[in-house]
Amino acid sequence: MRIAYYPGCVAQESGKELDLATRWVARALGIELVEFPSFSCCGSGFVDEANEVLNVAINARNLAIAEKAGLDLLTICSTCQGMLTLANLRYPDPAVRPRVEAALRPLGIEYRGSVKVKHLLRVLIEDVGLDALRAKVRRPLAGLKVGAFYGCHLLRPTDEMGWEDGEEPHAFEDLLEVLGASPVYYRGRVMCCGFPIQFVKSDVASGIAGRQILDAKSHGAEAMATPCPLCHISLDAYQNRAEKKVGAPLGMPIFHLPQVVGLALGATPEELGLARHLVPTEPVLAKVPPAAVH
């Protein structure tokens, strides 16, 4: 399949390993990622808080770029997924569309509203398909106990995101099973990672992140995996703060979604950028037998 690749800001900068792993997985699965250096940031939910119509406009511009190329759009971030979907939903509102159109028209941009926004998790399940994926697994994850961590904006509001049950999803767990891992079900998997207030009240944010990691751990998780690089920042890059806040060592390796997929498909840790994590992933890798030679 061909799809417009919307990497989002973090995967192009501090979360580069996510971009790396996405490209590896896309190559392995024959997904052609069409790139557009003109894509802007999605506003990450913060622009929406400050100015809703502006947020719709910058994302309508992004969507128009894909629409012009006749492509649907692939996201690799729960928040990008949420914001671009929101733009699609708010755009037809009679209080919104005329203002957005008036801003875009002088720039020669027109958005007709036809682009589907799909997160990688959904593409893996609906477009690639779990059976096709299963057939490509070279290095089954050996029953590794993995706690999926969804990220709010991928799921909710459920009626708007229009996919999984926002309080009780199972897509990620289904995928983990196909990769040979044992998914861990815990309440925190659909909760907030604390990221939106990392800059507002960082101690509370760290407490929220710590609570979810602790929850996964107490349900037996040896690693966690997330489809959202912002959750990854909260759970991995700031895990040291979370540990202080919950008063317990956590040592929880946090994988990006395409990293767990890539690992099972036979990618090396270098190809997935695993050395860039703050919490080392080696202890987990040691438990997974190396890929069968083909």
Next chain:
Amino acid sequence: MTEGTISATFDVYRHDPAKGDRPRYQRYTLKLSPHTPVLTALLQIRAEVDPSLALRYSCRSAICGSCAMQINSKSRLACETHIGPEIEQHGRIVVEPMRNQPVLRDLVVDQASFWKNYHRIEPFLKLDPAHPMPEGRPTSMTPEEVERFKETPRCIACASCYSACPAVEADPGFPGPMALAKLYRYVVDPRDRAHQDRLVRVQADGLWMCLRCHLCTDSCPKDVRPSERIRDLKEMAIAVQGATEHGSRHAVGFKDNLRDRGVLNESRLVRQTYGTLGMAGQLVQGLHVLRKKPEVMRKPHPIEGVDQIEKIYEALDRPSEDGA
């Protein structure tokens, strides 16, 4: 089994803190129609099996808001949740008291903090003497004005959202989704003379603690959509007062941050949120992350067509005083 009935297993949370015993789950198995509401089943248990089970309810028609509890971990009204789909999905029905409020006994929680937060937003109209209502119709509003309330008048104060909210869980100072949704209703009421004041107060009093996780909106039985109204309050608060809190400074800073490159400049954002001095407090963490992710200090390349972003901002963004 009678035709049309299913065998339903309930694991019900039992706890009497006054007795000092430990919380436990008690199992009851009943044969019921799949259309039976969970509340009806619990009342049957109380009537026929165990009169000591404590629960709260009144209308049995999803109107009074008394019967909210956790049903298979979701905060829901027991009187409108049918057992069939629950059994189908989970094999049993785990019934627990709502979260974020202390248990008084079994399924009954102490709602004091929920109501205290509600009263904190002053949920009453402060009329404007300068704009008297037409004679004989002291509270009249046009249908268009009523539309402004959006879904908020539907709220039945059941506290499902309060139970589901991770910000309430993490910070008792957060007013909670229902109180903020109600506040919105007064802020947009054209008869209220205190709406600016209300926005100024809430900006400093918890508004920016909302994580916009939308768990409140998902758990609300009346589709009040508190998270969306909280978003509206945030934008309105910035509009009347500018960005006065770390949260609003961050939102406005983020917005202004994109303007010149079209993508996020991470290090500049930290400065916009905390100010140059406040950045020192972030230094230790910054260095910690920098070890593995040197990009956090780098200025990203501007996107192609970045001038379009500037034009969109010129058309749609009101100037902000706090742009840094």
